Amino acid sequence: MAGPNSHDDADAPNPWQRLDDLYAVRPPWEIGHPQPVFLDLARSGAIRGRVLDVGCGTGEHVLMCADLGLEATGVDLAATALAAARDKAQRRGAAVRFLHHDARRLTELGEQFDTVLDSGLFHLLDPEDRAAFTDGLRDVLRPGGRYFMLCFSDRQPRTGATGPHRLTRDDVTAAFADSLRIDSIEPATIEITLDPAGIRAWRVAMTRE
Template sequence: MTQSPHIWNTVYDNDTAPWVIGEPQPAILAAQREGWISGRVLDPGAGAGEHTIALTELGYDVLGVDLSPSAVAYARRNAVAKGVPAARLEVADMLAFADPGTEPLGEFDTIVDSALFHIFGTEPEARATYVRALHRLCAPGGHVIVLALSDTEAGFGPRIGEAIIRDAFTDGWTIEPLAATTYRGRITEVVAEEAARHNLPTEGPIDTAAWIARIRRT
């Protein structure tokens, strides 16, 4: 199972991605400070590369991957601009790694999923495929961190309930903390109309309800 990168290429080529905020997500930085991130790190759906760049600068061995070639090109430029040219960013389809016949990227102690898991909120088959890929890439005893938009408030973007996270990570996983947090986005032309429908600001940065979970691979 693979995805088309076209729609993602478009928002990076036009710099209209509402999740590109010029910095890492505050919730991910807080998780790092709390000791949630260790060892070799994978940043799937790396986008603009903010987490790959920040974690590389902090001394982690981290690889960022994204389905979109435009996203990876954007992220590589971003890494150079931020003075972290050593940040490693590659094009890869995470769903492909669920297939045992596909050569894995390696084994990772921590996988930092910032706003990728929730993309599969209405696609149970794709979600199950993605979780199989995570299980294959995560070292036994390692952790997946999931930051996903929450359906506890209305707004733009794919929003999911807590139950979707809990139901996805059952066999082979143990959910440790799963808590409410916030996700920071920005209003761009891609989401401005939807934001207005929900009486949200129509420009600038915005913090919205999210979930954060630390999930151990057993």
């Protein structure tokens, strides 16, 4: 459900013009349930308060948070994915929000959250976009708020000339050095439909001080 702070194509040019094409068929990261890493965080009680999922896709993590009784919002630039997310929410009777919004412009949401989730968004950002994202992330996180991120790591082999950036620990540390406190960077796995072994990833936890 788009709100007054979301942006449509008329006033927010989308440089990722082919993003919707990724959802023409089911993409490999749409596994039909939350990523196990985030499900473990939810079960541990680490995800709390008002939750924002950046790059929410078809909404599995937003709906996971709703199941926990949390107030949850998802943002994405892929209109096809958001339509699927809203359909899921309606069928499940979940009171959640899905906004068409650029994650590099989080400040423009005009809201603050206790937890921000990022399953595979940050590793899509080019280096020149990362500062805008991290600045906005700090703005939307309340003091003491947590950011949990799952991203491709440099341990994942590259199979083509394009695709998500493979990030080193130093890449992550440098990108967030001026915005959030890094609590942990741990090896993890992103589950996908194409390979039972999944994707080698980093699970990163940060706090706004």
